[in-house]
Amino acid sequence: MPTARVPRPPDRELTPQSARATLEQRPSDIHPSRRARLPTSGTRCVNDYAGPVKLFSCDNCQQTLYFENSRCVSCGVAVAYSLEASRLVQLFEPALLCRNGREHEACNWMVTVSRDADLCVSCGLSEVIPDLSDPANDQAWRRIEAAKRRLLYTLFALKLPVVSKAERPDGGLAFHFLKGTAEEPVMTGHENGVITLSVDEADFAFRENMREKMGEGYRTVLGHLRHEIGHYYWDVLIRDAAPLANFRALFGDESASYEDAVARHYGEGPPANWNERFISAYASMHPWEDWAETWAHYLHMIDTLETAKSHGLTLRTPSKEQGRGQIAMDDIAFFDFESLTSGWNAVTLAMNSLNRSMGMKDAYPFVLSPTVLGKLRFVHELVQANRA
Numbered sequence: 001m002p003t004a005r006v007p008r009p010p011d012r013e014l015t016p017q018s019a020r021a022t023l024e025q026r027p028s029d030i031h032p033s034r035r036a037r038l039p040t041s042g043t044r045c046v047n048d049y050a051g052p053v054k055l056f057s058c059d060n061c062q063q064t065l066y067f068e069n070s071r072c073v074s075c076g077v078a079v080a081y082s083l084e085a086s087r088l089v090q091l092f093e094p095a096l097l098c099r100n101g102r103e104h105e106a107c108n109w110m111v112t113v114s115r116d117a118d119l120c121v122s123c124g125l126s127e128v129i130p131d132l133s134d135p136a137n138d139q140a141w142r143r144i145e146a147a148k149r150r151l152l153y154t155l156f157a158l159k160l161p162v163v164s165k166a167e168r169p170d171g172g173l174a175f176h177f178l179k180g181t182a183e184e185p186v187m188t189g190h191e192n193g194v195i196t197l198s199v200d201e202a203d204f205a206f207r208e209n210m211r212e213k214m215g216e217g218y219r220t221v222l223g224h225l226r227h228e229i230g231h232y233y234w235d236v237l238i239r240d241a242a243p244l245a246n247f248r249a250l251f252g253d254e255s256a257s258y259e260d261a262v263a264r265h266y267g268e269g270p271p272a273n274w275n276e277r278f279i280s281a282y283a284s285m286h287p288w289e290d291w292a293e294t295w296a297h298y299l300h301m302i303d304t305l306e307t308a309k310s311h312g313l314t315l316r317t318p319s320k321e322q323g324r325g326q327i328a329m330d331d332i333a334f335f336d337f338e339s340l341t342s343g344w345n346a347v348t349l350a351m352n353s354l355n356r357s358m359g360m361k362d363a364y365p366f367v368l369s370p371t372v373l374g375k376l377r378f379v380h381e382l383v384q385a386n387r388a
């Protein structure tokens with residue numbers, strides 16, 4: 001796709017100290033006139049999880065907004081997500097919106113001015129997209145890109161390395177969103193940094209059908225992306241780094257035949273007691289899938305806990321000692337795996353109870369066994385050790 005350079009506006013109102021504090025951490029993708037008004041501690045990172053977390057809100061009227069909003073639902077000003085500030089900001093300069101936002105209303109992220117790109121960091125990772133002249137593809141692509149932005153939000157919040165294929169042709173990250181045919185079906189998967197996703201996964205009817213057929217209660221586009229990026233990070237953080245022995249002690253020997261594992265899984269089904277050792281039935285197939293499923297679950301936990309916390313939800317399970325009426329709106333220290341899991345127990349209990357109140361099935365149909373918690377702890381410690 002052709003790229004047009006977005007002119008960089010003059011640095012008016014720029015306070016050197018505040019600009020330096022944020023620019024050193026992230027490429028600049030925010031309108032310079034906004035920089036001076038950003039708190040220097042505004043970049044959201046794991047550190048911040050131990051303290052107050054901001055809601056996404058409108059700069060102009062403070063209306064609480066969704067991460068996906070491109071316009072304030074109350075006062076109507078244009079808003080966009082700034083990766084540098086890790087929050088929604090008022091969009092003063094339409095040219096700084098990602099080209100997919102300007103031309104298709106398909107993205108609410110700002111571009112990174114210093115990278116001289118007219119696509120945002122997220123859209124810039126999409127190497128192949130389906131034919132958008134087909135309305136079904138267009139709709140699916142929008143949903144997938146929205147899920148990808150949420151995926152990337154958490155990766156950046158955790159300060160994980162995100163290196164594009166453009167930056168590193170061998171093993172760098174790229175996404176291929178493809179529409180398959182009966183003759184050439186698209187297999188969702190990961191290979192050497194390239195994540196391929198069938199756009200059919202964004203079709204509700206297709207996914208419901210597959211969800212039933214495969215017995216996967218949690219089949220979502222975001223879940224797929226979090227799973228596949230797990231394979232990417234296995235390469236980056238385990239294969240190319242160090243902790244292979246530690247990995248194998250928990251997840252098993254990943255050099256076992258993958259083909260045999262697939263044949264066994266779909267031939268015989270998962271072992272009867274799979275939920276004692278695995279987060280999902282699919283995870284029981286092969287150590288790689290166990291890893292990717294556990295990784296995806298960790299990202300679900302981090303994102304959901306942050307959201308719960310930002311809305312002031314209780315993150316502590318009431319105990320007998322605390323007594324009634326003393327349920328704290330507790331801050332959660334995400335550095336600490338114990339408080340992360342205890343917060344998670346409280347939030348998922350609340351989520352399921354809310355759903356039951358609405359006559360719906362549980363939002364969180366998982367049980368975390370001690371073995372699974374051990375694997376999640378491994379992910380947590382690996383993420384902490386690899387924060388950029």
Ligand SMILES: [Zn+2]
Nearest residue numbers: 058061072075
């Ligand atoms: Zn507003």
Ligand SMILES: [Zn+2]
Nearest residue numbers: 098107120123
């Ligand atoms: Zn974009």
Ligand SMILES: [Zn+2]
Nearest residue numbers: 227231289292
């Ligand atoms: Zn997988």
